[in-house]
Amino acid sequence: MTMRPRGARAAGAVAVVCAAAVTGCTTTIPGAAHTLRTQPPLMSSTAAPPAGDSPSGGFITPTSLGTKLLKRDAVAATVGDAGLKPIQTYDKPDFSSVMQPQQCDYRAFPARSTAYMSSLLEGMAGEANSDDATGVLAAQVVSSWATVDHPKMVLSTITGEWRLCPDGQAFTSFSNGDTTPWISGPITTASEDRAVSLMTRQKGAAKTCAHVVATHLNTVIEALVCGPGDTVAQASVIADGLVANLRA
Structure with a gap:
């Protein structure tokens, strides 16, 4: 797999995450098979955040977010995979699409919600790590907001976007010419x-992706784990660790 420098935001880096998370592909897609979007898809324009939040008083500053992320060895221990390698960092949302129907992208990737288009977003930090050999992926993203109440609005928006791809919805991921069915x-x-x-992946070895979103003070936390284990429990442990770091 072609490795990218930490902090890179090229479309190729996004493609690596897509491949690792939803297809298990082990190569970077030169130039990316999909287009990196800077605006959300039109179908999700109804998710604009409401106004009227009260000031947060600066509980968590955007410049401190990077220090709150879990260390890679702690993440590796949580998912039971010592072979995790960095593949992407997050400092802003993206709306790259690799799913059909497209609205199922919200389920599969962090930093993907239309809520992140709000002017109340102050900062974001995160990273994704994967193991090409096992297909395990773990991502963590923390964002800070200008008001203390707005994170709950973000959580509501994200869960609403998840419901655009309802329980039992079949969808397909596309990466490097390969297709993978999911439900x-x-x-x-x-x-x-x-x-x-x-x-849950519908072809090949058993694999699920659990996506946890949580709020703490003026922050929103996302944890995503894909692999053969209890991904809900693993993603929850990562989210708990981020909350603990934010409290420290």
Whole structure:
């Protein structure tokens, strides 16, 4: 796999995540098979964030977000895969599409919600790591917002976008000329500040992707784990670790 420098935001780097997360492909797609979007798809334009939040008082500053991420060895221990390597960093949202129907992208990738187009977004930090040999992927993203109430609005928007690809919806991922069938699973609201999405690969060895979104003070946390294990539990542990770091 062609490695990219940490912090790179080229479309090829995005393609690596797509390949690792949803197809298990082990090569970078030169030039990317899909187009990196800077605006969300039109079908999701209804997810504009509402106004009227109260000031946060600067609980978590955007410049501190990178220091709150979990170390790679801690993530590797959580997912039981010592072979994780960095493949992408996040400092802004993207709307690259590799799914058909397209709205199922929201289930499969972090930093993908239309909520991130809000002017209230102050900063974002995150990274994705994967193991080409096992197909395991783990991603973590933390964003900070200008108001303390807005993260709950973001959580609501994200879960609404997940429901555009409802439980039982069949969809297909496209990467490097390969197609992989998936089916969306349940969306669980674990608490008022956390939700979980699950999707399952329908071809090849057993593989699920769990996507956890949580809020803490003026931040939104996303954790995504794809692999053969209990990905819901693993993604939840990563989200818990991020919350603990934000509290420190």
